[in-house]
Amino acid sequence: MPGFEIFDESEKQQINEVMDKGFTFRYNFDGMRNDVWKARELEGMICETLDIKHAHLVSSGTAALTVAMAAAGIGAGDEVIVPPFTFVASVEAIVLAGAIPVFAEIDETLTLSAEGIKAAITPRTKAVNFVHMCGYGGHMDEVKAVCDKHNLVLLEDACQATGATYKGQSLGAIGQVGTFSFDSVKTISCGEGGAVLTNDETIYNNAHMFSDHGHDHIGMDRGAESHPIMGSNFRISEMNAAVGVAQWKKLDRILAIQRKNKKALKEALKAYSEVSFRVIADESGDNAGFLSIMLPTEARAQEVNAALAAEGVPAVFYWYANNWHYLKNWKHIHEMKSSAKLPIDLIADRPDYTQVKTPKSDEIMGRTISMLIQLSWTEEDIQFRIDAFKNVFKK
Ligand SMILES: *Cc1c(COP(=O)(O)O)cnc(C)c1O
Numbered sequence: 001m002p003g004f005e006i007f008d009e010s011e012k013q014q015i016n017e018v019m020d021k022g023f024t025f026r027y028n029f030d031g032m033r034n035d036v037w038k039a040r041e042l043e044g045m046i047c048e049t050l051d052i053k054h055a056h057l058v059s060s061g062t063a064a065l066t067v068a069m070a071a072a073g074i075g076a077g078d079e080v081i082v083p084p085f086t087f088v089a090s091v092e093a094i095v096l097a098g099a100i101p102v103f104a105e106i107d108e109t110l111t112l113s114a115e116g117i118k119a120a121i122t123p124r125t126k127a128v129n130f131v132h133m134c135g136y137g138g139h140m141d142e143v144k145a146v147c148d149k150h151n152l153v154l155l156e157d158a159c160q161a162t163g164a165t166y167k168g169q170s171l172g173a174i175g176q177v178g179t180f181s182f183d184s185v186k187t188i189s190c191g192e193g194g195a196v197l198t199n200d201e202t203i204y205n206n207a208h209m210f211s212d213h214g215h216d217h218i219g220m221d222r223g224a225e226s227h228p229i230m231g232s233n234f235r236i237s238e239m240n241a242a243v244g245v246a247q248w249k250k251l252d253r254i255l256a257i258q259r260k261n262k263k264a265l266k267e268a269l270k271a272y273s274e275v276s277f278r279v280i281a282d283e284s285g286d287n288a289g290f291l292s293i294m295l296p297t298e299a300r301a302q303e304v305n306a307a308l309a310a311e312g313v314p315a316v317f318y319w320y321a322n323n324w325h326y327l328k329n330w331k332h333i334h335e336m337k338s339s340a341k342l343p344i345d346l347i348a349d350r351p352d353y354t355q356v357k358t359p360k361s362d363e364i365m366g367r368t369i370s371m372l373i374q375l376s377w378t379e380e381d382i383q384f385r386i387d388a389f390k391n392v393f394k395k
Helices: 009-020 038-050 061-071 089-096 114-120 140-149 201-210 238-248 251-269 298-310 359-365 379-392
Strands: 054-058 079-082 100-103 125-131 153-157 177-181 194-198 290-294 368-372
Touching: 009 038, 009 238, 038 054, 038 194, 038 238, 054 061, 054 201, 061 089, 061 153, 061 177, 061 194, 061 201, 079 089, 089 100, 089 125, 114 140, 125 140, 140 153, 194 201, 251 290, 251 379, 298 368, 298 379
Parallel strands: 079 100, 079 125, 125 153, 153 177
Antiparallel strands: 054 194, 177 194, 290 368
């Protein structure tokens, strides 16, 4: 997954262009920036690749979730359906918006199922935060149909799935609003950064305003701009955007390497009858940043996880026990604990998160192991893993 593995002179040249000719701020300063607009340039590149009307860069993927929700009108007291297998930012962004996370079941796509979403809908449900985990999503036609039928905003968190497609459509561009992360370990890295994606004019306008104190960004004089809405500061800097410009040009190369490396491991694993694979609705659109496999039982998955570690295979993730990607292990979320009183504390009938159960997701995640697919692997690195598999898996 990580684009940082192929940093080279091009990222440095892009940053130098900002420092030598341009300016650090993404807006205004027209007189001194010599027409260097890195954030705008990257936004244009993203729109072209994704075939989407608007991409708005922000300071992180988490900021993108916050901005996307505000821009799509998701706020205080709204229920937002979210999976238990995700990065914790999904939940944080909902809670900090004053909204209520409602956990729903995933299926063997490792993402929310249409049935899981349906079962979690109440009269207060406003949106689904659909998280495309580990490089790919789920059955998006079914998911979208449920959202449309119940008039829910489909927010696609594609932070881990940059470049992935479903039936030709880019993940992140299927729902009303989507997000990317460009943090240090994502497919495309800006160091820190993220993007809000949408085809909706109103959502786009809200997004760029909300991410910059409500500025309307009309005209060339920031001081004279008006502020149709309140917002905050989730801006990206031109230096971060510049790194992204260099990285985005490598997206096709990154995807090609990941797909090739993943295919080699997946083919080797097909020899073992105890191994099954995460369901991928459209294999040709897989970002291929991870290879996720399922074992017959939780006990066997734990055994395999330990055996792969003993073989010295790095970057193997047993998410079910990992304290950063699964609800079961998030004590601070169960207790809705923060440094200050949260808006959700004012909602008397909100869920008791210590009692939330997702047995179907537990059953799946208990058996699932993921391997990070890296760009820097040599043929020997791949063969090392294939040889390790021989010692670990049963025919
Ligand atoms: C990384 C990630 C985020 C947050 O992105 P940051 O840029 O690190 O804030 C959100 N959701 C998912 C699924 C992620 O993997």
